[in-house]
Amino acid sequence: MTEMEVAIAMARGLVSSPAKIGSVTLVKMRVTGTGMAYRAGLKEYVWRDPSEFATDEFAQRCNGLPVVVDHTKSEEELSERVIGSIVYPYVDGEEVWAIARVFLEDDLELMDTTHTSTSPAVSFLDPDEIDVTKLESGETIRIEGKPTIIDHLAIVPLGVWDKGQDPHGIEMQ
16 A cells, blocks of 8 residues: 555544554544634633535645644744645545644654643634624634635644543644
8 A cells, every 4th residue: 555545544434543654654633623612721712614614625725734832922843843744635524634744753642641732723814704702701602604714733642622521633643
């Protein structure tokens, strides 16, 4: 099997994640969830409509995304934290998942121990694609439309799209 055939088989649940084929290691990870979630650090409820995020168009926009350790704020941080890239994104129900090529074996341990979930970095340059309402409690409600930019996929200890459950954004069997 080629690396792409292994990636497709992994997406279909026929090959366990992670899988090594020659010098290539492939890992299954969630790109984004949809529906309502809560960003505790920002005291913010966020809504992502499946009709905007769980689409083939959104998934294809993720092809080639860098996979990084934690979110980055600059190009320098990005270059220092890249551990892989998305090679096969796809829609799975109301979420977008992907198969990532991870460059170093050491990064697999990180994904198996401390950084067991994911978080996509998206930007909204069109103000009509985002609606933020401040609540009396100090919290906000953020309704996200179609993002202008999908910048990277971060591996993190707990992702927003875990929705308060145990982290489950990276499949490590």
